[in-house]
Amino acid sequence: MAITKIHAIKSTLSNVILYIENPSKTDGQLLVSGYNVEPQTAALDFEITAMMAHKVHHISCKKTSNLAYHLIQSFSPTEKITPREAHDLGRKLALEFTEGKYEFVIATHIDKGHIHNHIIINSVSFYDYKKLRTVPYRTAQQIRSISDRLCMEAQLSVIKDPQKLGQLYPTYVQKKRTTSNRTEVRKKLNFCLERATNYAQFLQMAQELGISVCQRGKHMTYLLDGAGRAIRDTSLADTDKFTYPGLAERLADNAAVQQFIRERIAKILPNVSTFADFAKLLQSEGVKIRVKKQSGQLLYKAADLDGTWVPADALGDGFTLAGLENTIKNKSENLDTNHSTPIAELYQELTTNYPQSCDTSVRLTSRQICSVGKRGVLLQIHDSSGNPAKLMIDNSHIHTTPDGSVSADIGAAFSYDITYDDGIHGTIRGTDLIRQIDEENLTQPLTVSLTADQIIAMSLRGVTVQLPQHHIERLFIPERYVQRNVEQGSCAISLYPGWQYSYVPIGSKKTRKSISGAELAQSLGGVVQVGTSESSLARRVANVERRAGIANAHELGKLLGSMADNGLHSAADFDKQISAYQREEMKLRNEIAELRSKSKIYAATAHNLQACRTYKSVWLEYASKPLTQKDTFYKQNEAALQAYSRAASQLDKMGISLGTEPEKVRQLVTETESRIADLIAELEIVRKTNQAIQEDKEKVEQIQSG
Known part of the structure; x- marks a missing residue:
């Protein structure tokens, strides 16, 4: 490695x-x-x-x-x-x-x-x-x-003999991790850097969040209240983000971006009557907005300035979601720029406490393991759409048992970086990764019978349960993990011990929490055989089963009608449609890759044209010099002349005139990117359609086999 x-x-x-x-x-x-x-x-x-x-x-x-x-x-x-x-x-x-x-x-x-x-x-x-x-x-x-x-x-550094995994990675002993002082300082400083526009404001915000900032020589130190020692700026990041020059750059950027956003909002505000109008007009002015689902926090981003997302509270109370809605409702043209909420209170309200440890252990088999190295294990997985991808798991999260089995510790709430064969990166949620591995390895779930008082709602989508004694207000189990028995009048669910199940807790704060399948099974009364239940539950089960039968009949009718319309008579006939959509999907992927390649060529061409424009005067001066002076002039301006020569040579090979305006070529990049976005949307439609056809084929196969 x-x-x-x-x-x-x-x-x-x-x-x-x-x-x-x-x-x-x-x-x-x-x-x-x-x-x-x-x-x-x-x-x-x-x-x-x-x-x-x-x-x-x-x-x-x-x-x-x-x-x-x-x-x-x-x-x-x-x-x-x-x-x-x-x-x-x-x-x-x-x-x-x-x-x-x-x-x-x-x-x-x-x-x-x-x-x-x-x-x-x-x-x-x-x-x-x-x-x-x-x-x-x-x-x-x-x-x-x-x-x-x-x-x-x-x-x-690949380990050829998998048995050596046990020698490389000792049996894992999980340790409880807590947030370190360094992590807490970094989180609070980042919170300040999202809002401050000058150094004095940054110092004031940091102090209110319990951080003392001191500049000693060329370094800065940060001391968290209650901590024993200060932390040097360079140890907080792998760049100069928290050094004085890094702070100065970020604060200057913040000032420019916030001013830009304020000006654009002031420009469109007289012309809006709803928040939807506000968002649409603001985007036309080069400012995007989004609202965080969990906190309702409004964020702005000036796309043309390549800025980061700016929290609305940094601009003032009037720029928040509530402030804007009030201003639009009252048809006012002035937004409140005051900051009524203390920064410490904002930090507590808006900061998300991410999990600090990997909470689920899953067994890995040859189905997932591509290769093993000194730094970790390379896994072959699939994304949420079923596309193959690779994922690296660090050796600190790999452990073995004496019998040679290999397991990985995965955080259900984490996001993991995955890589496709063409080098493009994506992400997969930890909870999806856990489920995928367990299902591939045929991990047996626990079967738990539910009582009538544990079920809030039962529908064709699944079952919603409640456990007040365990502070669970509602927890949803999808239909694929539900088993209903009309004859016995019972309802049971399948729970995977290592999976994390999200639920809404009882209380004023509705922030979702999670519970493992093993703990949930225990809370529901343990793993039991499905038996008879109360008459009220039996009626509810029978009712849902009747509705499911009707829904299945409707679905079957649609499927048969669609088959007749498309001249399909058996499951084998679906293969032609599936192959056609797969070819269309491949065609679109190739076209997107080709356009991305062209777009990079256009961008490089614009760069060469700008180089020729920038150093043309130096080149002309060199060309006009007498032969006796050329050598001296070239040595004095060697880099500029080489840059001009290289750019001109590249343009000449492509047959592009040196007088072409770089801005026109840049426009080609913009147009190509727009076309790529359209093709990506088209590709998603084709992919979903193909997936639906494959599901229809499976239904027909089940009917034929029955």
């Missing part, structure tokens, strides 16, 4: 690139390459991209902005890997991490006892001019996961 780390570059970018491209470290620069840039002119290319981004977003360059990110990937001296293989792995890592939207230079160093890659990534995308956003620790973990998976796919 390889060790990875990343940090931001705020100055001397050209010196860093010069260092990593050192011929004595890179086999005469044979192990140096670039993505959408020439390594020798990368610093200038990065600068041009930033310049175009500032022009598109109508903001000025800031000296505190991150110029690039330096990613290092180091391989163990014991790994059997060649310099070229290491270079290719590093390139794949950078392309997957950046999704091919950011320029980078990669250099493989072989002058040490171990091979390692240096990758310099532009902080601004040449594709959509958005900043490369990093999240403390999460970004580093994301990079490590990609690197580990690529190494395992390349058969590096």
